[in-house]
Amino acid sequence: MFRKFYVFGLLVNLTVSSFTQAYEFPSPSTKALGLSGASDSTAWALFSNPAGIYHFNKVVTGIGYHNAYQLKALSAQSAFCIIPSSLIKLGLAYSKYGENLYNIQNLSATFARALSPDLQFGFRFEYFLRRIQNHSKVGALIVDAGFRYKAYHNVDVAVSVNNPARQGFADEYNEQILPTSIAVACISKLSDEFYLTLDILQRSDYSTMVYAFGLNAQVHRMVEFCGAISAKPLRLAIGTNISWNNIEVKIAGNHHDTLGLSTNVGITYCFGGSKGK
Numbered sequence: 001m002f003r004k005f006y007v008f009g010l011l012v013n014l015t016v017s018s019f020t021q022a023y024e025f026p027s028p029s030t031k032a033l034g035l036s037g038a039s040d041s042t043a044w045a046l047f048s049n050p051a052g053i054y055h056f057n058k059v060v061t062g063i064g065y066h067n068a069y070q071l072k073a074l075s076a077q078s079a080f081c082i083i084p085s086s087l088i089k090l091g092l093a094y095s096k097y098g099e100n101l102y103n104i105q106n107l108s109a110t111f112a113r114a115l116s117p118d119l120q121f122g123f124r125f126e127y128f129l130r131r132i133q134n135h136s137k138v139g140a141l142i143v144d145a146g147f148r149y150k151a152y153h154n155v156d157v158a159v160s161v162n163n164p165a166r167q168g169f170a171d172e173y174n175e176q177i178l179p180t181s182i183a184v185a186c187i188s189k190l191s192d193e194f195y196l197t198l199d200i201l202q203r204s205d206y207s208t209m210v211y212a213f214g215l216n217a218q219v220h221r222m223v224e225f226c227g228a229i230s231a232k233p234l235r236l237a238i239g240t241n242i243s244w245n246n247i248e249v250k251i252a253g254n255h256h257d258t259l260g261l262s263t264n265v266g267i268t269y270c271f272g273g274s275k276g277k
Contacts, residue, residue, distance in 0.1 A: 024106060024126075025078035025095035026066055031250035033237035034230035034266035035212045036183035036201035038146065040159040043268050044250070046080050046110050049146035049160040049183075050122030054112040056082050062268035069260045078266075088113045089122075089123050094125040105129045119151040128178070130169050133211050140178060142167045166204075180204040193218035197228075208232045226252070233257060238272040239264075248272045 027044035030037045037048025043060045044051025060082040063248075068074035078094035091110035098104055107130070113120030124144040131137050146160035160183050168177035185199035197214040214228035224241040237253030249264040 013168065020238075025064060025076050025093075025097075028064060028066075028239065028250040028252045028264045028266040029226075029241075030214075031265040032066065032212060032254065032262070033226060033228040033239055034198060034235040034254045035214050035228055036160070036181075036185060036210070036268045037188060037198045038183035038199055039156075039185035039187050039197045039214075042250075043080070043082055044107070044133075044266060046082070046093045047078065047095070047146070049158055050091075050110045050144060051112050051120045051158070051160075052112060052122070053082055053089050054114060054118040054120040054122065054148075056089060056114060059083055060268055061271075064264065066262070066264045066265035068262045069256070070262075073102070075099070079194050091124075101133045104130050105131075115147075119147060120149075121145075121147045128169070130176075136171065138171045140169050141166050142178060144174040154189045156189075157237045158185045158187065159183065159246045176205075206232075228254070246272075 006089040008029045016217065022276055024046045025175050026032045027037055027040050027048045028104060029044045029170070030048055031274045036057060040048040041052040041055060043053065043062055044058065052265045054063040062080050064078040066076040070146040076097040078093065078095035080091060083090045084242060089112045092109070093108045096103055106126055108124055108126040110122060110124040110184045112120060114120050118121055122145070126142050126144065128140045128164045129137055142162065142263040143165065146158065148156055148158040151157050163178050163182045164180060166177055166180050168175055181201060183201045185197055190220045195215050199212050201210040210230055210232055212230035216224060216226045218224050222243050226241065228237045229235070234257040235253035239250065242249045246269055248268045253261060255261050
């Protein structure tokens with residue numbers, strides 16, 4: 001009996017969590033801060049805007065861990081690799097959300113290239129595998145896309161679209177459609193050490209748009225500070241990026257006004273140079 005109540009409570013928590021993430025690992029550069037992810041141009045863009053990995057010219061690998069609202073059942077782990085070539089930039093990623101009773105695994109392949117000197121485009125194939133204990137596994141294949149455009153010398157506009165075909169999981173009992181979303185971001189680089197981000201997210205499972213504002217400041221040659229605020233729901237976030245030689249560590253945390261604190265950490269290693277760009 002206790003086990004049944006535990007499973008029920010876990011599934012309720014997972015339902016609540018689905019309003020804050022689409023069973024994908026949240027990028028510590030953007031999504032973990034409450035941003036939509038459209039503005040992401042770090043290696044973690046593999047989990048947000050696929051166009052963001054275009055700038056990488058060296059092999060980069062990374063691992064990450066996310067804990068939502070301090071609940072282990074809602075944690076996620078990830079690993080990835082970016083492999084650049086002269087023709088296209090390829091990114092391969094794996095993530096797992098949940099624990100033994102209920103989990104969703106995600107395998108993805110991301111491709112990005114430049115359509116012009118000022119315009120980059122990317123798309124991503126994602127395969128989700130959902131597992132519920134004592135039930136059969138079900139899978140879903142979705143396609144995401146995004147682009148980034150340099151509108152002015154210090155202003156970029158980025159757009160990302162997730163699951164436009166409205167794919168989801170279907171089993172013998174019901175069908176669970178994964179969220180569809182579109183995000184638009186404007187990135188203003190005020191100097192080499194400071195830039196601002198303003199973005200808007202519309203998701204199919206949200207009743208209203210989500211507005212977010214973020215900032216990044218280079219406070220030391222090895223340390224970058226970042227923060228963000230988003231509304232509906234209200235979330236306050238803070239983070240830091242620490243770079244040392246070929247290693248970069250990103251730490252982020254955001255506080256949901258109802259559900260509490262979520263934390264995220266990501267570590268990347270670049271073969272051959274700092275940040276791989």
